Amino acid sequence: MRLSRYFIPVTKDVSSDEKMIASHKLMMQTGMMRQNAAGIYSWLPLGFKVLKKIEQIVREEMDRAGAIEMLMPTLQSADLWRESGRYDAYGPEMLRITDRHDRGLLYGPTNEEMITDIFRTYVKSYKQLPLNLYHQQWKFRDEVRPRFGVMRGREFYMKDAYSFDLDEASARVSYQKMFAAYLNTFNRLGVTAIPMQADPGPIGGDLSHEFLVLADSGESEVYCDKAVLDVPPPGEGFDFEDHDALIEEMEKRTKFYAATDEKHDEAAYAAIPADRQVKARGIEVGHIFYFGTKYSDPMKAEVQTKEGELTAIHGGSYGIGVSRLVGAIIEASHDENGIIWPDEVAPFGAGIISMKPDAEDCAAVADDVYAKLTAAGKDPLYDETSDRAGPKFGRMELIGLPWQVTVGPRGVKNGVVELKRRATGEKEDVSVEAAIARITES
């Protein structure tokens, strides 16, 4: 993409009446988003690209684990929530709406009721189980005090999956699949997310893990054994049908201590060797629950067993905060100059800075780099504007693409361009071919 034909409204000065966390400030400065109302944001082109990349990785990993994608609407009928008893229980965070015919609607904060209604409509036999349906959709929670940008917005984008099983034993397998899929998902997103035993909270249930990314601005205090950070993810070739492997993936992490302050056990923490004790702050980016028959009982989501009897299904729900992750990744990966995007979620694969776009030889080399990186599928951002060098470098550094290729007059005379890795700051003068090769191999 040529920067002159794109829309990245970079604004160095971000005024605000609240103390901003780094991700909020950086997203405003890089023109990734714009606040339209308290806790409600537009995703400007650069932010939108990142959101879509995260969405796609989440999708691929859910599909790999056997979950099936669909899409539920944002608005739901109030009656459905009366069936589960949550309409009155949910409190003022639920945005309640009345339509022109005085019927009660609400903006879905989550979808257990709706998916249970869909399930009971179509699924009648144990033969159709197990089933795991998921969607990625906008949700709304009317936070009293929305803050931290997209980290605690009101309208937010979430992946939520729902599993249906005949009994608890089978439901636990579904749970383990999601546990493993989450580890692969966060790994691909370039963050280390630690699974921690969690209180089930208002959603209910008895088996529950939160996944937290360590960052100074995290809302939770977390305590863990450093060893848990070093356990590798299941990986691309993981077999989700291998039950022993599923159990092992959970056990090799849960054997190490890891808890948020809510569940913290000081004695267990003290028993960790001192050099492995980690006390830090964390951002919740995923949450998985097994909740048994909490919804299937009141909503009569039942299937026929092999023996011909009706039984309420055992359910679980599995969330990932997709829009929140944009902020969480930035919190975990930035420096004083700007964002440092992990390769897989970077809005563009590389940035090209043309230092003298009006000098023919310079422009020709920069055009060549642009054409070659585009052909290689690296979707580069090409700064061919006539802005001065300082602002161009500062802007590219702020946006934080994984690689920067600078094409200047001196280098062009010597047949080289400057290749810089954003994460390490390492620079070297290399030929155009070598630069393309390095970026393409990464």
Add this chain to the structure above:
Amino acid sequence: MRLSRYFIPVTKDVSSDEKMIASHKLMMQTGMMRQNAAGIYSWLPLGFKVLKKIEQIVREEMDRAGAIEMLMPTLQSADLWRESGRYDAYGPEMLRITDRHDRGLLYGPTNEEMITDIFRTYVKSYKQLPLNLYHQQWKFRDEVRPRFGVMRGREFYMKDAYSFDLDEASARVSYQKMFAAYLNTFNRLGVTAIPMQADPGPIGGDLSHEFLVLADSGESEVYCDKAVLDVPPPGEGFDFEDHDALIEEMEKRTKFYAATDEKHDEAAYAAIPADRQVKARGIEVGHIFYFGTKYSDPMKAEVQTKEGELTAIHGGSYGIGVSRLVGAIIEASHDENGIIWPDEVAPFGAGIISMKPDAEDCAAVADDVYAKLTAAGKDPLYDETSDRAGPKFGRMELIGLPWQVTVGPRGVKNGVVELKRRATGEKEDVSVEAAIARITES
């Protein structure tokens, strides 16, 4: 995808208290969607796949025309609509919402106000023009009587683009680009959409075209010269920077008579040679407007001209009903046995029916077809269930994938499978290799 691991709740009997149009009935029967409340639908896996394919084609064609993708939220501040004067003017179709702090929100039925606000925040100079920003997002219109399934739902998915230009001449070029992009978009979607002069309606403006797909269930009566149906689309290689070509694309269509009943001119219609007079019904799938300074004047969306003066920008908006198109395509393409998906939007590229999944030789051939079509990127749907032959054929016919490959015991003995083209009903016995080749070439 193996059907036994997927979720397509086909239900032959669709009960309803309203007279259903074909697309509504077929979408219910094929388990593409489920109604959650009046005019509010869930997109079950099969329907979701089609919606995503349309979204992606719309995206590619918008990008090709130079529009830039972003994403605005579903909820908007009421204050923004008070600025343009539309908050009071819009009427009961606008879903008005009050949050916990008693602030006025609304579920966006369209986004002129919000995009104008974003524009005026960041764009200050003529140098940043022209600019065309678009998004694909859920919208809500509180229809008095939602009907016809996704064709007139309340929560619907729409692509809306907004152009910003320095003056009317330049705005007309932006308009022409969208006109050409729409022709390519609908062509790729497998439908013929006729551009017709339209009344600008409540959105305002003085240059406006609707794009209509001919179908018996269409809500509008349309009159046109048959010749307009035969003008080819601009095509993949079209140069959107060629102003003469842009004008020509409009002129070579608008020179033929085409109008909805609202704008119908009986005398002009009578002047068309009798054998070219077409009177039919049409479904509106797109609508483009040039509205000048209708929003930029009251909302002060101004830029500095070359001469240093402030001037209100000239705007246009360009909608495509993405969720509505799912229904419109079915209306235009089905028979008494079910849907006939155009290749580019089909939820799966081909269907494979394994007639004897428990016979080893049959299953091996069917598995082989599945593996090869998958490897060829045709994303086949593989019916390896133990259902009887009749229901399997009926279901595949109903779902309407472009190709069907039937693997039966007799054919396997003779080294052939049956290849059927859904649109024509043509069948032939061919080798597995020949079947793969035919499907891959299509």
